[in-house]
Amino acid sequence: MSEPIYDVLTIGNAIADIIAHAEDDFLVKEDITKGAMNLIDAERAEHLYKVMGPAIIASGGSAGNTAAGVASLGGKAAYFGKVSDDELGAAFTHDMRAIGVAYDTKMLDGTPPTARSIIFTTPDGERSMNTYLGACVELSPEDIEEDKVAAAQITYFEGYLWDPPKAKDAIRLAAEIAHKNGRQVAMTLSDSFCVDRYRDEFLELMTSGTVDIVFANESELKSLYQTSSYESGLDAIRQDCKLAVVTRSEQGSTVVTRKNTTHVDASPIENLVDSNGAGDAYAAGFLWGLTNTRDLKTCAKIGGLVAAEVIQHLGPRAQSSLKELVEQSGL
Amino acid sequence: MSEPIYDVLTIGNAIADIIAHAEDDFLVKEDITKGAMNLIDAERAEHLYKVMGPAIIASGGSAGNTAAGVASLGGKAAYFGKVSDDELGAAFTHDMRAIGVAYDTKMLDGTPPTARSIIFTTPDGERSMNTYLGACVELSPEDIEEDKVAAAQITYFEGYLWDPPKAKDAIRLAAEIAHKNGRQVAMTLSDSFCVDRYRDEFLELMTSGTVDIVFANESELKSLYQTSSYESGLDAIRQDCKLAVVTRSEQGSTVVTRKNTTHVDASPIENLVDSNGAGDAYAAGFLWGLTNTRDLKTCAKIGGLVAAEVIQHLGPRAQSSLKELVEQSGL
Numbered sequence: 001m002s003e004p005i006y007d008v009l010t011i012g013n014a015i016a017d018i019i020a021h022a023e024d025d026f027l028v029k030e031d032i033t034k035g036a037m038n039l040i041d042a043e044r045a046e047h048l049y050k051v052m053g054p055a056i057i058a059s060g061g062s063a064g065n066t067a068a069g070v071a072s073l074g075g076k077a078a079y080f081g082k083v084s085d086d087e088l089g090a091a092f093t094h095d096m097r098a099i100g101v102a103y104d105t106k107m108l109d110g111t112p113p114t115a116r117s118i119i120f121t122t123p124d125g126e127r128s129m130n131t132y133l134g135a136c137v138e139l140s141p142e143d144i145e146e147d148k149v150a151a152a153q154i155t156y157f158e159g160y161l162w163d164p165p166k167a168k169d170a171i172r173l174a175a176e177i178a179h180k181n182g183r184q185v186a187m188t189l190s191d192s193f194c195v196d197r198y199r200d201e202f203l204e205l206m207t208s209g210t211v212d213i214v215f216a217n218e219s220e221l222k223s224l225y226q227t228s229s230y231e232s233g234l235d236a237i238r239q240d241c242k243l244a245v246v247t248r249s250e251q252g253s254t255v256v257t258r259k260n261t262t263h264v265d266a267s268p269i270e271n272l273v274d275s276n277g278a279g280d281a282y283a284a285g286f287l288w289g290l291t292n293t294r295d296l297k298t299c300a301k302i303g304g305l306v307a308a309e310v311i312q313h314l315g316p317r318a319q320s321s322l323k324e325l326v327e328q329s330g331l
Numbered sequence: 332m333s334e335p336i337y338d339v340l341t342i343g344n345a346i347a348d349i350i351a352h353a354e355d356d357f358l359v360k361e362d363i364t365k366g367a368m369n370l371i372d373a374e375r376a377e378h379l380y381k382v383m384g385p386a387i388i389a390s391g392g393s394a395g396n397t398a399a400g401v402a403s404l405g406g407k408a409a410y411f412g413k414v415s416d417d418e419l420g421a422a423f424t425h426d427m428r429a430i431g432v433a434y435d436t437k438m439l440d441g442t443p444p445t446a447r448s449i450i451f452t453t454p455d456g457e458r459s460m461n462t463y464l465g466a467c468v469e470l471s472p473e474d475i476e477e478d479k480v481a482a483a484q485i486t487y488f489e490g491y492l493w494d495p496p497k498a499k500d501a502i503r504l505a506a507e508i509a510h511k512n513g514r515q516v517a518m519t520l521s522d523s524f525c526v527d528r529y530r531d532e533f534l535e536l537m538t539s540g541t542v543d544i545v546f547a548n549e550s551e552l553k554s555l556y557q558t559s560s561y562e563s564g565l566d567a568i569r570q571d572c573k574l575a576v577v578t579r580s581e582q583g584s585t586v587v588t589r590k591n592t593t594h595v596d597a598s599p600i601e602n603l604v605d606s607n608g609a610g611d612a613y614a615a616g617f618l619w620g621l622t623n624t625r626d627l628k629t630c631a632k633i634g635g636l637v638a639a640e641v642i643q644h645l646g647p648r649a650q651s652s653l654k655e656l657v658e659q660s661g662l
Contacts, residue, residue: 053429054390098351319645
C-alpha cells in the first residue's frame with residue numbers, strides 16, 4: 001500500500017444550486033416537499049424557475065460540497081461528477097479547481113445540460129431542493145479513475161447516486177478498487193426519502209462491507225431502520241457498519257462505533273440563514289479530521305464547526321477559509 | 332401629462348456578477364485597482380476567472396441593481412439593458428422579471444456573450460470590479476422604448492454607460508423623451524475613474540439640464556470638481572443641478588438643493604461583508620421615496636437603510652424584502 005495522495009475522494013451528482021428565499025405557503029402551493037430533495041424533470045425545472053424569486057447561483061452537489069470543504073480545510077481532495085459543456089458546467093468546474101480539488105471527469109458535449117437544483121430557503125433556514133439531474137444521468141463506471149481511488153485514504157459517495165441509472169455500478173467499482181488498495185469507503189445516506197427509495201440496497205452496502213463509514217442525519221437514520229426512536233437507530237447502525245456518524249442539527253452529533261457512543265454538542269451560531277450544505281460541510285470536517293490524525297470526538301467537533309459556518313449564509317459551501325477557522329478553534 | 336405607470340425606469344450595463352473573496356495582496360499581484368470598476372477585455376476576463384477562488388454568481392449591473400431595489404421596495408420599476416441569449420443572460424432576465432421589473436430589451440443572439448464582472452471582495456468589505464462589457468456594447472437608441480420612458484416618473488441611468496459606444500446616444504434620446512413628457516431624469520456618476528474619463532460630458536449633462544438629479548459618492552464628487560474638499564464639491568454641485576445626493580459610506584449621506592444642505596447619518600450595521608451594490612441600493616431607496624411622497628430627508632434615510640441591508644451579504648441585491656424592511660422602520 002503506497003502513500004495516499006488524497007485525503008478524501010468524493011463522488012456525487014455535480015449540480016449548480018439556484019437559490020432563493022421563499023415563504024412556506026409557496027412550497028405548499030407548488031407542491032414541494034419541505035426539507036427534501038425532490039427529483040424533477042426539465043419541464044418542472046423550467047416552471048419552478050419561472051415562479052421563483054430573484055436567485056443566486058452557486059456550485060453545489062452534496063459530495064461536491066464535501067470535496068470543496070475538505071480542500072478549504074487544507075486537505076487534499078479529489079472529485080468525480082458529471083457536468084456538461086455549458087456555462088453552469090464551466091462554473092462548477094472552476095469552483096472545484098479554484099479551491100484545489102482534483103477534478104477531471106469528462107464533460108458531456110452539452111446535452112443533457114449541467115444538472116441544477118432549484119432551492120427554496122424558507123425563513124426558518126430550511127432548504128427544499130428540486131433537482132433536475134441533467135448530465136448526472138451519464139455518470140458511469142468509465143468515470144472511475146482508478147489511480148485516484150487507489151490514492152485516496154477515503155472514497156466517499158452520496159446515496160443520491162442511486163437515482164441516476166449507471167452511477168451505482170460506478171460506486172461498486174470504486175469501492176472494490178479502494179478496498180483492494182487497503183483504503184476505506186464512506187457514504188452519506190443523503191436524504192430520508194432517498195433512504196426510503198433504496199433502503200435495502202443501502203443496508204446491503206453496509207452489511208456486505210462495501211461501505212465502512214456511514215454519515216446520516218437523524219431522520220435518515222430513522223428512515224433506514226423504520227423506527228421512531230433515535231436510540232434504536234443508533235443500536236441498529238452499530239451492528240451494520242464499523243463507524244457511523246449521525247447529525248442532529250442544533251442538537252449536535254453522535255459518533256457510533258461497535259462499542260462506543262460519543263455525543264458532541266453543536267457549534268453555536270448567530271444567525272441561521274440557509275441549512276443547504278450543512279450535512280456536506282459536517283462530513284468534510286469529520287473526514288478531514290479522520291484523515292489528519294484527529295480522534296473521533298475532535299472529528300465530530302470539526303464537523304460541527306464547519307457546518308456552522310456554512311449555514312450562516314446563502315449557498316452550500318464555505319465563504320471563508322475553513323483552514324483558518326479550524327486553526328483559530330484549536331481543534 | 333398622463334398618470335405615470337412606473338416610479339422609476341433605469342438604464343444601464345446588464346451584467347452578471349461573479350463574486351469571490353480575495354486578499355489585498357492578490358489585487359496588487361493581479362494589478363487590479365482596488366475599489367474601482369476596471370474595464371477588461373475577454374482575454375483578461377478569462378485570466379482573472381482562472382486565478383479567482385470559488386465564486387457565486389448573482390445578477391448585477393449598477394442601474395439593474397437599482398431597478399431591482401425599487402421593485403423590492405414595492406415600487407413600479409422598468410429597466411433597459413442588453414444581455415445575450417446565454418445562461419447568464421437568462422439568469423439576468425429571470426432575476427429582473429422575478430422581482431417585478433418590466434424588462435423587455437431585445438437580447439443579442441449569443442455574440443458577444445452577456446457581460447460579466449469578476450468581483451473580488453477584500454476582508455475590509457470593499458469590492459473591486461473587473462468588467463467585460465460583452466453584449467452591453469450593443470445598447471443603442473433602438474433599445475429606448477418610448478412608451479416606458481414617457482410613463483416613468485424618473486428615468487435614471489448610470490455614468491458607466493459612457494463606456495460602451497452607442498449607449499450615450501440612447502441616454503440623450505431617453506432624456507429628451509422624458510422631459511417632453513414632463514418627467515425627471517437622474518444619473519449616477521458611477522465611479523471616480525469613470526468621472527475622470529467623462530468629466531466634461533457629465534458636467535455638460537448637468538449644466539444643460541439633460542439631468543435633473545445626480546447621485547454620487549464622495550470620491551466621485553471630488554473627482555468631478557477636481558477638489559479635495561467635500562464642502563467645495565457640495566458648493567459646486569449645488570450650482571450645476573437641481574438636486575444632488577452624495578453618499579459617504581459609514582458617514583451617511585448629504586442631500587443638496589439650490590438652497591439647502593441636509594445631512595443624514597448612516598444606518599447601523601452588524602457586519603460589513605461586501606460593499607458591492609451599496610450605492611445602487613441607496614439610489615433605489617432614495618428614488619422610491621422620492622416617487623412615493625417622502626420628503627428629501629426621509630428619502631435619504633430610506634436609501635441608507637436599504638444600502639445597509641445589501642452590504643451585509645455577498646452580492647449586490649437585497650436578499651430579503653425591502654418593502655418589509657422599510658415598513659418595519661416606519662419610514
